[in-house]
Amino acid sequence: GAGVSQSPSNKVTEKGKDVELRCDPISGHTALYWYRQSLGQGLEFLIYFQGNSAPDKSGLPSDRFSAERTGGSVSTLTIQRTQQEDSAVYLCASSPGGRVETQYFGPGTRLLVL
Amino acid sequence: GENVEQHPSTLSVQEGDSAVIKCTYSDSASNYFPWYKQELGKRPQLIIDIRSNVGEKKDQRIAVTLNKTAKHFSLHITETQPEDSAVYFCAASTGDYKLSFGAGTTVTVRA
Helix, strand or coil, rough: CCCEEEECCCCCCCCCCEEEEEEEEECCCCCCCCCEEECCCCCCEEEEEECCCEECCCCCCCCCEEEEEEECEEEEEECCCCHHCCCEEEEEEEECCCCCCCHHHHHHHCCCCC | CCCCCECCCEEEEEECCCCCEEEEEECCCCCCEEEEECCCCCCEEEEEEEEECEEEECCCCCEEEEEECCCCCEEEECCCCHHHHHEEEEEHHHHHCCCCCCCCEEEEEEE
């Protein structure tokens, strides 16, 4: 079946602009995660959605970052007033939910803030 | 929260030799330990995982061992091949939903 998809694959923006990154999880997966991967670094947890529960936003680095998940499926990560340090690959992952921990990753969106 | 440390950060091995990557974790309640492989420009993919009720798990040329007392787990790749060149990430979870990742190990297999 189809895996996790993300769009756009690449995004170049100017400092101060807002950007929206999209994630389509695997159909039927109730859990969705966003991570940030800076060059040569590990995976930094940003936010987690599970079904209709309140999301865990504990990893969001500042109030410029927000995310929503509509209808329990597609998710959008929004970065307002982008800064150069926001440049990174943003990865989305989904899992079946509950206590099943295996996460399936999307290809990522490479964001470059000039 | 959980802190996962991974060593080494880079590893170069001759084709056919073995590679070992080690991770330590801080939360004794962690009970799930997956390993992800990320090839250049591609998404991370799960290659093997182990749960705390098991000490060792093998899948062809890869194996993972877990020492709960010492709070460390390791990935072993035997008979390395060029296609094993990638970045490998370990992770730990207390069984809720959040994975804490190590910083990654870049493995290069020399032909």
